[in-house]
Amino acid sequence: MTMAKRDTYTPETLLTVAVRVFNERGYDGTSMEHLSKAAGISKSSIYHHVRGKEELLRRAISRALDGLFGILDEPAARTGRAIERLEYVTRRTAEVLMAELPYVTLLLRVHGNTDTERWAMARRREFDHRVAELLKQAAADGDLRPDVDVRLATRLLFGMINSIVEWYRPERGGHGTSEEVAEAVVRTAFAGLRT
Structure with missing residues (x-):
């Protein structure tokens, strides 16, 4: 007598597969059949596990956003000089990006075509705004070079961090540990920002 194959998927393992497919095909190019x-x-x-693919997208993006916003609640992000908090947040953002690479990759690729994507983009803007506030405070404290445009510096800083999703592949090696990459981001960015 043969046993019917039992569904061994959990919401978490299903999410892992969905994120991989969304990143390969794009969210819009992925069907439930895929x-x-x-x-x-x-x-x-x-x-049985989810209402549809948009719920999977929301869960995946929430995981990425929870990781990023969690950084802002860590003690080193909340106390001390703004420049030190900014360096800490920059380092941790790079680390979370690498630890949650598929999820953050998906977050960075949303285009605003669905309610979930628009929600995600608004949350990303909120995170960026909170980091920009740290940059402004560091400038006001005299810890940033006076010729640095804070809005431009914010965009460049996030551009450098977010570019990690395009080339960081820990399974291939060659770029160092996630801690080494995060430290390189901080050194590179703040060598040009600090007074």
């Missing part, structure tokens, strides 16, 4: 094939389970099994 997710079903990638997971090796029926569409009805997926619907």
Whole structure:
């Protein structure tokens, strides 16, 4: 007597597969059929865990955003001189990006085509704004070079951090540990920002 194959997927393992497929095909280019094939389970099994692909997107993006916003609540991000808090937040943002690489990659690729994507973009802007406030405070404290445009510096800082998703592949090696990459980001950015 043969046993029917039991659905061994959990919401977490299904999310892992969905994020991989979303990053490969793009969210808009992914159907429930694609997710079903990638997971090796029926569409009805997926619907047992989630209402649809947008719920998977929201869960994935929430994981990335929770990691980023969690940084802002860490003690070293909340106390001390603004420049030191900014360096800490920069380092931790790079570390979280690398630790949650597929999830943050997905977050950075949303275009605002769905309610979830628009929500994610608004939350990203909120995070960027809070980091920009630290930059402004560091400038007001006299810890940034006076010729630095704070808005431009904010964009460049995030551009450098966010570019990590395009080239960082820990399985290939060659770029050092995530701690070494994060430290290189901080050294590179703040060598040009600090007085």
